[in-house]
Each structure stands twice: as C-alpha cells, then as structure tokens.
Amino acid sequence: MDTKQTVPLPPCKLASIDEENRQEPRTDYNVNKNDDVDYSKRAQWLRAAVLGANDGLVSTASIMMGVGAVKQDIKAMILTGFAGLVAGACSMAIGEFVSVYSQLDTEVAQMKRExxxxxxxxxxxxxxxxxxxxSALAFSVGAIVPLLAASFIRDYKVRAGAVVAAVTVALAVFGWLGAVLGRAPAVKASLRVLFGGWAAMAITFGLTKLIGANMS
Known part of the structure; x- marks a missing residue:
C-alpha cells in the first residue's frame, strides 16, 4: 500500500505566502477606494452641469416672459431670449474660468512649496x-429650451403657455437629476426647483409689466 508524505514547505516560503494573503485585501480596498473617488468627482461635475443648465433655463425663460409682458411681438421675445443665452453663457464661462484659474494657481503654489x-x-x-x-455649454442647453418652445408660435398667449409648459417639464427633469446626483429626495428637490423657477418667471413678468405700464 502506497503512502504519500506531505513535504513541509521551508519557513521562508510560508512567510512569503502569509505576506501575500495579508496584502490581497489591502489591494482590493485601494482599488475600490480609487473607484469611489473617481465616481465622486464625476458626480460633482454632472451635478454642476445640471445646475448650470437650470440657471440657463430659468434666467432665459424669465427674461422672455418679462419682455413678453410689455411687448408681445415674437421677434422681440426671441431676440431677447437669444441675447440672454449669449450673455449668460459668456458670464458663466468667464466666471468659471477666473474661479478655476485662481484655484489652479493656489494648488500649483502649494505643490512648489511642498x-x-x-x-x-x-x-x-x-x-x-x-x-x-x-459651464457655457450647460447654460446654453438650459437656455435653448424656452427659445425652442417659443420660436414657431405667433399667438402670444399660446406662445407664453408653451414656454411655461416646456420650462416646467425641464425644471422637473433638472430637479430630479440634481437630486439623484446629490443623493437627495427626488420629489422634494424637484418641487423646490419647480416653485423656484415659477417664482422667478412670475416676479420678472409682474415687475416688468408694472414698470412698462408706468413708462407708457
């Protein structure tokens, strides 16, 4: 009857195996940690893009509604909205460029010191x-929504209703996306964004109409 004997491993080999077993979980942890950091950075960028698009949507729609309160001509409304898109996109781009460049200078100086x-x-x-x-692209994406909604409608009341409806849908979508990316309650966040956008359009419409009536 054959008997098999187990050959003992040298102590150095056993120590090497134990060291590898101890290091494997640490390697997996580091990979997962890096993945979490990368995901967090991507989520921050996406959330900033959603907020920029929301700014473009609300500001452009409010300007268009304000101008429409005193001048119901479609040409004036569209040109005003387009001017708001260009001005807002440029403002967002310049502001973001200056802010990020300041951050870059600070980090480079810190790296040189260390x-x-x-x-x-x-x-x-x-x-x-x-x-x-x-930033400019995100703002433009939001601002194009009310412009497209009003571009092909001649009747003022129908045009204003189309702008409000399109903006309402877009606000709900942007609010939901911002909540998902920020891991916040989606319904509450969407409602806050909706009421904020409606309030901005209503205030701009009311004040512009009031000032326009006093100037005429």
Missing part, C-alpha cells in the same frame, strides 16, 4: 478652459 511637482500631480490639476466650456 516640492511634489510631478506628471501625476499635474494631471490631477483643474483645467480652467475645460471648466469654462462646460
């Missing part, structure tokens, strides 16, 4: 041009 300038560190620095372009 003598940790490297290619990996430089890759993680913020990009002012990218941030400016993203």
């Amino acid at each position: 003598n940790r300038v490297s290619d990996e560190e430089e890759e993680g620095l913020p990009n002012p041009l990218q941030a400016a372009a993203a």
Whole structure:
C-alpha cells in the first residue's frame, strides 16, 4: 500500500505566502477606494452641469416672459431670449474660468512649496478652459429650451403657455437629476426647483409689466 508524505514547505516560503494573503485585501480596498473617488468627482461635475443648465433655463425663460409682458411681438421675445443665452453663457464661462484659474494657481503654489511637482500631480490639476466650456455649454442647453418652445408660435398667449409648459417639464427633469446626483429626495428637490423657477418667471413678468405700464 502506497503512502504519500506531505513535504513541509521551508519557513521562508510560508512567510512569503502569509505576506501575500495579508496584502490581497489591502489591494482590493485601494482599488475600490480609487473607484469611489473617481465616481465622486464625476458626480460633482454632472451635478454642476445640471445646475448650470437650470440657471440657463430659468434666467432665459424669465427674461422672455418679462419682455413678453410689455411687448408681445415674437421677434422681440426671441431676440431677447437669444441675447440672454449669449450673455449668460459668456458670464458663466468667464466666471468659471477666473474661479478655476485662481484655484489652479493656489494648488500649483502649494505643490512648489511642498516640492511634489510631478506628471501625476499635474494631471490631477483643474483645467480652467475645460471648466469654462462646460459651464457655457450647460447654460446654453438650459437656455435653448424656452427659445425652442417659443420660436414657431405667433399667438402670444399660446406662445407664453408653451414656454411655461416646456420650462416646467425641464425644471422637473433638472430637479430630479440634481437630486439623484446629490443623493437627495427626488420629489422634494424637484418641487423646490419647480416653485423656484415659477417664482422667478412670475416676479420678472409682474415687475416688468408694472414698470412698462408706468413708462407708457
């Protein structure tokens, strides 16, 4: 009858195996941690884009409703909305560029003081041009909604109703997206965004109509 004997491993080999077993969970933890950080950064960028689009939507729609309160001509309403889109996008881009560039200068100065300038560190620095372009694009996406809603409707009352309806739907969508990305209650966030947008349009409409009536 054959008997098999187990050959004992040398102590150095056992120590190597134990060391590998201890290091494996730590490696998995580091990978998961990096994944969480990357996801968090992406979520912040997406949430900022949603907020920028919401700003473009509310401000442009409010301007259009305000002008429509005193001049119901479709040309005046569309041109005013387009001017608001361009001005708002430029303002957002310039503001974001200046803000991110200031942050970049601060981080570069800190890196030089700590003598940790490297290619990996430089890759993680913020990009002012990218941030400016993203802000302008997000604002424009939101601002185009009321412009498209009003572009092909001649009757003022129908046009104003179409703008309000389109803005309402977009506000609900943007509010829901912002809540999901920020991990907040979706219904409450959507309602807050809706009421805020309605209030902005109503206030702009009312004040412009009041001032326009006194000037005529």
